[in-house]
Amino acid sequence: MLKIIVPTAMLMPMTWLSKPNMIWINSTTYSLLISLISLSYLNQLGDNSLNLSLLFFSDSLSAPLLVLTTWLLPLMLMASQSHLSKETLSRKKLYITMLIILQLLLIMTFTATELIMFYILFEATLIPTLIIITRWGNQTERLNAGLYFLFYTLMGSLPLLVALLYIQNTTGTLNFLVIQYWAKPISATWSNIFLWLACMMAFMVKMPLYGLHLWLPKAHVEAPIAGSMVLAAVLLKLGGYGMMRITILLNPATNQMAYPFMMLSLWGMVMTSSICLRQTDLKSLIAYSSVSHMALVIVAVLIQTPWSYMGATALMIAHGLTSSMLFCLANSNYERVHSRTMILARGLQTILPLMAAWWLLASLANLALPPTINLIGELFVVVASFSWSNMTIVLMGTNIIITALYTLYMLTTTQRGKYTHHIKNINPSFTRENALMALHLLPLLLLSLNPKIVLG
Amino acid sequence: MKPPIFITIMLTVISGTMIVMTTSHWLMVWIGFEMNLLAVIPILMKKYNPRATEAATKYFLTQATASMLLMMGIIINLLHSGQWTVSKDLNPMASIMMTIALAMKLGLAPFHFWVPEVTQGISMSSGLILLTWQKIAPLSILYQISPTINPSLLLTMAIMSVMVGGWGGLNQTQLRKIMAYSSIAHMGWMAAIMMYSPTMMILNLTIYIIMTLTTFMLFMHNSTTTTSSLSQTWNKTPLITSFILVLMMSLGGLPPLSGFIPKWMIIQGLTKNEMIMMPTLLAMTALLNLYFYMRLTYTTALTMFPSNNCMKMKWRFECTEKTTFLPPLIVMSTMLLPLAPMLSILD
Numbered sequence: 001m002l003k004i005i006v007p008t009a010m011l012m013p014m015t016w017l018s019k020p021n022m023i024w025i026n027s028t029t030y031s032l033l034i035s036l037i038s039l040s041y042l043n044q045l046g047d048n049s050l051n052l053s054l055l056f057f058s059d060s061l062s063a064p065l066l067v068l069t070t071w072l073l074p075l076m077l078m079a080s081q082s083h084l085s086k087e088t089l090s091r092k093k094l095y096i097t098m099l100i101i102l103q104l105l106l107i108m109t110f111t112a113t114e115l116i117m118f119y120i121l122f123e124a125t126l127i128p129t130l131i132i133i134t135r136w137g138n139q140t141e142r143l144n145a146g147l148y149f150l151f152y153t154l155m156g157s158l159p160l161l162v163a164l165l166y167i168q169n170t171t172g173t174l175n176f177l178v179i180q181y182w183a184k185p186i187s188a189t190w191s192n193i194f195l196w197l198a199c200m201m202a203f204m205v206k207m208p209l210y211g212l213h214l215w216l217p218k219a220h221v222e223a224p225i226a227g228s229m230v231l232a233a234v235l236l237k238l239g240g241y242g243m244m245r246i247t248i249l250l251n252p253a254t255n256q257m258a259y260p261f262m263m264l265s266l267w268g269m270v271m272t273s274s275i276c277l278r279q280t281d282l283k284s285l286i287a288y289s290s291v292s293h294m295a296l297v298i299v300a301v302l303i304q305t306p307w308s309y310m311g312a313t314a315l316m317i318a319h320g321l322t323s324s325m326l327f328c329l330a331n332s333n334y335e336r337v338h339s340r341t342m343i344l345a346r347g348l349q350t351i352l353p354l355m356a357a358w359w360l361l362a363s364l365a366n367l368a369l370p371p372t373i374n375l376i377g378e379l380f381v382v383v384a385s386f387s388w389s390n391m392t393i394v395l396m397g398t399n400i401i402i403t404a405l406y407t408l409y410m411l412t413t414t415q416r417g418k419y420t421h422h423i424k425n426i427n428p429s430f431t432r433e434n435a436l437m438a439l440h441l442l443p444l445l446l447l448s449l450n451p452k453i454v455l456g
Numbered sequence: 457m458k459p460p461i462f463i464t465i466m467l468t469v470i471s472g473t474m475i476v477m478t479t480s481h482w483l484m485v486w487i488g489f490e491m492n493l494l495a496v497i498p499i500l501m502k503k504y505n506p507r508a509t510e511a512a513t514k515y516f517l518t519q520a521t522a523s524m525l526l527m528m529g530i531i532i533n534l535l536h537s538g539q540w541t542v543s544k545d546l547n548p549m550a551s552i553m554m555t556i557a558l559a560m561k562l563g564l565a566p567f568h569f570w571v572p573e574v575t576q577g578i579s580m581s582s583g584l585i586l587l588t589w590q591k592i593a594p595l596s597i598l599y600q601i602s603p604t605i606n607p608s609l610l611l612t613m614a615i616m617s618v619m620v621g622g623w624g625g626l627n628q629t630q631l632r633k634i635m636a637y638s639s640i641a642h643m644g645w646m647a648a649i650m651m652y653s654p655t656m657m658i659l660n661l662t663i664y665i666i667m668t669l670t671t672f673m674l675f676m677h678n679s680t681t682t683t684s685s686l687s688q689t690w691n692k693t694p695l696i697t698s699f700i701l702v703l704m705m706s707l708g709g710l711p712p713l714s715g716f717i718p719k720w721m722i723i724q725g726l727t728k729n730e731m732i733m734m735p736t737l738l739a740m741t742a743l744l745n746l747y748f749y750m751r752l753t754y755t756t757a758l759t760m761f762p763s764n765n766c767m768k769m770k771w772r773f774e775c776t777e778k779t780t781f782l783p784p785l786i787v788m789s790t791m792l793l794p795l796a797p798m799l800s801i802l803d
Contacts, residue, residue: 105712119711120711120712120716120793121711121712123710123711123712123716124710124711124712126710127705127710131701131758134754134758134759135757135758135759143754143758143759146758147747147750150746150750151743151746151747154710154743154746155740155743158736158739158740158743159736159739161720161723161739162723162727162732162735162736162739165723165724165727165728166727166732169727169728194732198736
């Protein structure tokens with residue numbers, strides 16, 4: 001694992017020592033190379049995990065997430081070039097350094113063995129994200145957004161620290177490989193209920209669960225493009241990954257405890273999708289759609305069947321790529337019109353046809369068109385939840401329909417129809433933007449050819 | 457003040473604390489505290505204005521009362537055990553009196569009322585000495601009598617201190633008052649672990665002193681005393697803006713910075729001793745502390761030019777205070793977490 005961690009850490013000195021006209025080129029190229037190294041971890045053996053050292057390991061759950069994280073860094077750097085072009089050199093370098101630090105912490109989080117180390121790095125990812133959102137966001141609401149983000153996450157995760165230390169005292173270790181075999185079954189007594197809540201609330205806030213999702217629209221909307229990309233694609237998946245790891249310790253109390261959260265997720269799924277139909281702000285629409293997709297992942301993790309875990313993993317990877325791509329598309333609109341209101345930039349298909357093609361493909365992926373892995377993920381989750389309880393299929397089906405509705409609404413509002421008269425003189429699409437969309441979409445399409453890699 | 461006088465006074469302060477820390481006779485403990493108190497009064501009044509006089513008077517009155525309470529505890533101990541040796545087996549009544557007296561000296565709630573006002577009335581460098589050096593002597597005595605302290609008293613004081621430190625600091629804009637409430641909250645954390653593992657208390661004290669020292673030095677370097685004047689830091693010394701950012705997060709106890717080490721170790725110590733709700737409560741109220749530290753970082757580092765900053769520009773004076781050791785202190789305040797496995801040598 002050091003062969004990924006050390007090069008990522010060394011990206012920082014490289015950024016600070018590069019010539020001014022080479023900083024973007026250097027960092028993007030070398031981060032692409034690092035992501036190619038991480039692809040080797042996808043080659044998992046049997047059903048055992050690659051135990052690489054005492055501190056780091058990777059198994060078939062963390063390997064796809066690791067690849068997603070490392071793949072996103074060059075994409076984030078490419079997306080940030082235009083809005084940072086007017087900043088001074090040292091601020092550009094500082095921004096890139098923040099992204100690299102965040103990448104480093106995320107890589108270590110996804111491959112941590114010991115749960116306390118996972119916790120420390122999980123919290124540590126908050127600091128660079130906070131700095132990116134608050135310092136480089138565009139509107140005054142970003143201050144509030146940063147505070148909401150930080151405090152929601154910290155409120156949930158401080159009980160997690162206490163719970164992890166308690167588990168360490170009772171079970172003797174928190175090393176993930178060992179604790180799979182030593183975990184004692186816990187029943188649903190009152191104190192165990194609090195333990196379950198303490199363990200799960202941190203990840204529920206991060207996912208986010210419907211009742212605790214208030215930080216997400218604020219943070220996504222106010223963040224600059226790289227911040228939105230990394231928030232949507234990776235930081236939400238941290239919650240899902242953590243939930244999957246920690247539910248091993250919490251059986252069989254999960255059977256009773258899961259009910260309120262299942263209900264919140266199922267209902268919240270439908271609610272947030274419906275809100276998307278009435279959004280005027282493009283980024284806010286994509287943010288709420290993130291909540292809706294993640295609610296599916298919560299349902300899948302709480303059911304705890306093999307199929308649902310496979311579906312959750314596939315859905316996380318698929319949503320990461322799709323959501324990040326949608327944010328990039330929204331950002332390309334924002335850079336031209338400097339407003340996020342959807343109806344201000346209509347009819348783009350006549351003016352930017354290639355971008356319209358990317359919009360179409362991204363929207364089709366978002367509404368889970370076969371044979372993308374979005375569909376595979378959603379289908380596995382729907383089938384697993386149907387076997388858990390027959391009634392859930394009503395809500396799941398409603399959600400799929402409403403997802404299709406708002407995605408097509410977003411597509412037709414921005415692309416079809418007559419263009420507004422004030423957008424005639426916008427810049428044409430840059431090659432960088434087209435390359436960005438292609439690099440997002442290509443893994444998604446290639447994975448539909450071999451989804452076994454991400455099925456965990 | 458003139459150098460020879462200053463040296464004499466400093467030496468008295470230092471030797472007062474040293475006497476308290478190293479002696480084994482209870483009377484010498486009291487003498488050390490009095491030496492410390494009397495010599496620190498001129499330091500508090502370095503800038504001669506009525507505010508400083510008022511602050512020094514308040515400090516003197518509270519600390520003298522605390523010393524008298526301490527003396528009463530010592531005499532009760534003498535009455536019941538017949539000897540003056542500082543040892544672990546104290547009479548419970550004497551232990552309670554001494555704990556209350558030392559809590560008054562430290563500024564633990566509900567005896568915390570003097571801390572913000574005294575810290576605000578004096579200059580930054582005196583405030584530095586007040587909040588860091590003056591904590592060492594009382595905590596060393598508490599360390600020595602820790603097996604006999606009444607647990608409920610101590611835990612009540614700890615929880616109240618963390619809450620007062622959190623809520624009290626929320627409405628402040630003066631930096632010295634913010635640091636005073638931060639000190640109250642940190643003392644609460646130290647008191648919480650005192651019964652189970654006094655070594656962790658010393659660890660918390662060490663890291664707290666390092667971080668507070670660094671914070672005060674950065675503020676003195678900038679010669680700022682209010683939050684709004686901190687917002688000019690990007691203009692005067694841009695490097696300090698990032699330092700203040702990281703330092704405030706470290707004070708708030710965010711991983712992966714050093715401020716997280718004491719909180720982690722204290723929560724671990726408390727959960728090992730079967731107390732679950734209390735560390736959760738302590739951790740949640742520490743989030744209040746984090747809120748006003750975040751406010752400081754917002755004005756300093758995260759809302760820089762060319763975004764909105766409604767503050768008139770200030771004259772850029774050269775820094776006149778001595779800020780030696782600032783780089784190593786900054787490194788120690790923020791990057792000590794990877795050394796945390798070394799704490800296993802404490803067991």
